[in-house]
Amino acid sequence: MTERLYFNDSYCFEASPLVNEAEFDQEKSEWSLVLDKTIFHPPGGGQxxxxxxxxxxxxxxxxVxxxxGTIKHKVACKDGASFSPGDLVFLNVDEVVRRRHARLHSAGHLMDVAVRKMGLMFQSSKAYHYPDGSYVEYLGSVPVEERELMAKKIMSVANETIQKTKDTDLVTSRIEQDGTRLVFLSSEDIGCPCGGTHVKHVKEIGHVTVTRLVEKKKFIRVCYSVTNLE
Structure with a gap:
């Protein structure tokens, strides 16, 4: 099992774990490392x-x-470097990329909060928290003529939630008995199962723009972006 340090601190950008497993692919000149703990978030959960x-x-x-429950880290080594079990290694996560991902992921959760506050009976389906076109998808339907107004309403509720959240009301998480991690954007949030990285406070998300609502088959997609994304 690889301990995921970002579960407790998304802004942990450096760490010094031990190598548990090390396997070298000579053809590709790369190592596959399993560490006892990591700060690297693998792709998954829409992030x-x-x-x-x-x-x-x-x-x-x-x-993964x-x-x-382990995470394999593929590392490029073209200078003859080697790794062995028991080695102490130094991890460094790109801070700009991490903060970008955290803002987009938290903004996706904020869409859920806004939808619930509006009393919409949407069932969460999937999400895509990538910079090239973030969205949250729900099982539900919205008439074409109502989508533009609903997009504006979701955006308004989301940004109002950011503005009204107290500075001391931080984003938190907890691990349930079954191992599920729940993330709470504030003390008023009911929580959402999630293995991703998030901001420390919703104000760090910045202004959220709901660009459009798109319906595909039985699903409604809420497309969004955040301001000043590096």
Missing amino acids: PSDEGQISSHGVLSLA DKDL
């Missing part, structure tokens, strides 16, 4: 992978072994 380095070597990709 992109983190970027960064392990002991000055670029991280190529991250993958769901059966073992």
Whole structure:
């Protein structure tokens, strides 16, 4: 099991874990490392992978072994560097990328909060928290003539929620007995199962724009963006 340090602190950008497993692919000149703990978020849950380095070597990709609960870190090594179990390594996550992902992911959760506050009987389906077109998708339907107005209303409620959240009311999370992690945007939030990274306070999300509502088959997609995204 790889301990995921970002569960407790999304703004932990450096760490020094131990190597549990190390396997070298000679053809690709890359190492596959399993660490005892990590700050790297792998792709999943609608969130992109983190970027960064392990002991000055670029991280190529991250993958989760769901059966073992481990995260494999693929590392490019073209200078003859080697890794062995028990080695102490230094992790460095790209801070700009991490903060970008956290803002977009938290903004997606904010869409859920706004939808609930409006009393819409939408059932969450999936989400896409990537910079090239973020959205949250729900099982539900909205007449074409009502979509523009509803998009504006969701945006208004979302930004009002940001403005009215007290500075001391931080984003929190907890692990349930079954291992599920719940994330709460504030003390008023009912929580949402999530394994991603988030801002410390909803005000860090910035202004949210709901760009449009799109319906596909039985699903309504709420497309959104955030301001000043680096």
